[in-house]
Amino acid sequence: MGEIDRIAEIMHSYKQDPRYLLALLLDIQESENHISTEAMRAVARYLGVSESRVYAVATFYRTLSLKKKGRKIIRVCMGTACHLRGSAAVLHELEKGLGIKVGEATEDGKYTLETVNCVGACALAPVVTCGDDSFGRMDPAKAAELITRGAFE
Protein backbone atom coordinates (compact mmCIF):
# COMPACT_ATOMS: atom_id res chain seq x y z
CA MET A 1 0.00 0.00 0.00
CA GLY A 2 1.43 3.41 -0.97
CA GLU A 3 1.54 6.55 1.14
CA ILE A 4 -1.57 8.05 -0.46
CA ASP A 5 -3.62 4.88 0.16
CA ARG A 6 -2.47 4.67 3.77
CA ILE A 7 -3.38 8.33 4.28
CA ALA A 8 -6.79 7.79 2.67
CA GLU A 9 -7.41 4.87 5.00
CA ILE A 10 -6.49 6.97 8.05
CA MET A 11 -8.68 9.86 6.88
CA HIS A 12 -11.68 7.63 6.34
CA SER A 13 -11.46 6.37 9.90
CA TYR A 14 -12.49 9.92 10.93
CA LYS A 15 -15.66 11.86 10.27
CA GLN A 16 -15.31 14.81 7.89
CA ASP A 17 -15.24 17.27 10.73
CA PRO A 18 -12.53 19.95 11.19
CA ARG A 19 -12.24 19.19 14.89
CA TYR A 20 -10.42 15.97 13.99
CA LEU A 21 -7.63 17.86 12.26
CA LEU A 22 -4.97 17.37 14.94
CA ALA A 23 -5.90 13.74 15.64
CA LEU A 24 -5.71 12.95 11.96
CA LEU A 25 -2.32 14.61 11.56
CA LEU A 26 -0.98 12.72 14.58
CA ASP A 27 -2.09 9.43 13.03
CA ILE A 28 -0.47 10.31 9.72
CA GLN A 29 2.75 11.29 11.51
CA GLU A 30 2.76 7.93 13.28
CA SER A 31 2.16 6.01 10.07
CA GLU A 32 4.43 7.96 7.69
CA ASN A 33 7.00 9.48 10.04
CA HIS A 34 6.21 12.90 8.61
CA ILE A 35 3.42 14.98 7.09
CA SER A 36 4.03 15.42 3.38
CA THR A 37 2.64 18.26 1.25
CA GLU A 38 0.32 15.74 -0.43
CA ALA A 39 -0.92 14.59 2.97
CA MET A 40 -1.67 18.19 4.03
CA ARG A 41 -3.58 18.81 0.80
CA ALA A 42 -5.59 15.61 1.14
CA VAL A 43 -6.46 16.37 4.77
CA ALA A 44 -7.53 19.94 3.89
CA ARG A 45 -9.84 18.63 1.15
CA TYR A 46 -11.24 15.85 3.33
CA LEU A 47 -12.03 18.08 6.31
CA GLY A 48 -13.06 21.09 4.24
CA VAL A 49 -10.51 23.42 5.81
CA SER A 50 -7.88 25.61 4.15
CA GLU A 51 -4.43 24.22 3.39
CA SER A 52 -2.92 27.09 5.37
CA ARG A 53 -4.82 25.99 8.47
CA VAL A 54 -3.52 22.44 8.10
CA TYR A 55 -0.01 23.83 7.59
CA ALA A 56 -0.33 26.03 10.68
CA VAL A 57 -1.27 23.04 12.86
CA ALA A 58 1.37 20.78 11.27
CA THR A 59 4.12 23.29 12.02
CA PHE A 60 2.89 24.27 15.50
CA TYR A 61 3.25 20.91 17.25
CA ARG A 62 6.74 19.57 17.82
CA THR A 63 5.60 15.96 17.45
CA LEU A 64 4.53 16.70 13.89
CA SER A 65 7.25 16.97 11.30
CA LEU A 66 7.14 18.12 7.68
CA LYS A 67 10.38 16.33 6.99
CA LYS A 68 10.65 12.59 7.00
CA LYS A 69 12.32 11.46 10.22
CA GLY A 70 14.44 8.41 10.73
CA ARG A 71 13.25 5.78 13.19
CA LYS A 72 16.14 6.68 15.49
CA ILE A 73 17.38 10.17 16.24
CA ILE A 74 21.09 10.70 16.68
CA ARG A 75 21.73 13.93 18.57
CA VAL A 76 25.03 15.72 18.80
CA CYS A 77 25.28 18.05 21.77
CA MET A 78 26.32 21.55 20.76
CA GLY A 79 26.10 23.06 24.25
CA THR A 80 29.04 25.14 25.47
CA ALA A 81 31.08 22.34 27.07
CA CYS A 82 30.63 20.03 24.09
CA HIS A 83 31.25 22.81 21.61
CA LEU A 84 34.52 23.77 23.30
CA ARG A 85 35.68 20.17 23.14
CA GLY A 86 35.05 19.76 19.45
CA SER A 87 31.45 18.64 18.92
CA ALA A 88 31.35 20.43 15.54
CA ALA A 89 34.00 18.04 14.20
CA VAL A 90 32.04 15.08 15.61
CA LEU A 91 28.90 16.35 13.91
CA HIS A 92 30.77 16.76 10.64
CA GLU A 93 32.07 13.19 10.85
CA LEU A 94 28.57 11.84 11.50
CA GLU A 95 27.21 13.82 8.56
CA LYS A 96 29.93 12.31 6.37
CA GLY A 97 29.44 8.77 7.70
CA LEU A 98 25.66 8.81 7.44
CA GLY A 99 25.64 10.72 4.14
CA ILE A 100 23.20 13.36 5.39
CA LYS A 101 23.21 16.90 6.72
CA VAL A 102 21.96 17.82 10.16
CA GLY A 103 18.14 17.85 10.17
CA GLU A 104 17.92 15.18 7.46
CA ALA A 105 17.05 11.49 7.55
CA THR A 106 19.03 8.70 5.94
CA GLU A 107 17.66 7.25 2.70
CA ASP A 108 16.76 3.94 4.40
CA GLY A 109 14.67 5.81 7.01
CA LYS A 110 16.81 4.51 9.90
CA TYR A 111 18.30 7.71 11.31
CA THR A 112 17.77 11.42 11.64
CA LEU A 113 20.69 13.59 12.68
CA GLU A 114 19.98 16.51 15.00
CA THR A 115 21.80 18.85 17.33
CA VAL A 116 20.81 19.62 20.88
CA ASN A 117 21.89 22.18 23.48
CA CYS A 118 23.31 20.37 26.53
CA VAL A 119 22.06 16.94 27.48
CA GLY A 120 23.24 17.42 31.07
CA ALA A 121 26.38 15.29 30.84
CA CYS A 122 28.93 18.08 30.36
CA ALA A 123 31.65 16.14 32.24
CA LEU A 124 31.58 13.66 29.36
CA ALA A 125 31.70 16.31 26.62
CA PRO A 126 31.45 16.02 23.67
CA VAL A 127 28.34 13.86 23.92
CA VAL A 128 26.27 12.08 21.27
CA THR A 129 22.98 10.36 22.08
CA CYS A 130 20.83 7.89 20.22
CA GLY A 131 17.58 6.85 21.88
CA ASP A 132 18.45 5.85 25.45
CA ASP A 133 22.15 5.42 24.68
CA SER A 134 24.70 8.13 25.15
CA PHE A 135 28.30 8.21 24.06
CA GLY A 136 30.75 10.50 25.83
CA ARG A 137 34.20 11.94 25.18
CA MET A 138 33.59 11.73 21.47
CA ASP A 139 35.97 12.66 18.72
CA PRO A 140 35.68 12.25 14.95
CA ALA A 141 37.46 8.86 14.95
CA LYS A 142 35.13 7.49 17.64
CA ALA A 143 32.11 8.84 15.76
CA ALA A 144 33.20 7.02 12.60
CA GLU A 145 33.75 3.86 14.62
CA LEU A 146 30.26 4.03 16.16
CA ILE A 147 28.78 4.00 12.68
CA THR A 148 31.00 1.15 11.45
CA ARG A 149 30.25 -1.10 14.36
CA GLY A 150 26.51 -0.35 14.22
CA ALA A 151 26.38 1.20 17.69
CA PHE A 152 23.28 3.21 16.76
CA GLU A 153 21.29 0.15 15.58
Ligand code: FES
Ligand atom coordinates in the same frame (compact mmCIF):
# COMPACT_ATOMS: atom_id res chain seq x y z
S1 FES B 1 27.11 20.93 26.86
FE1 FES B 1 26.98 18.93 26.06
S2 FES B 1 26.29 17.79 27.73
FE2 FES B 1 26.32 19.79 28.48
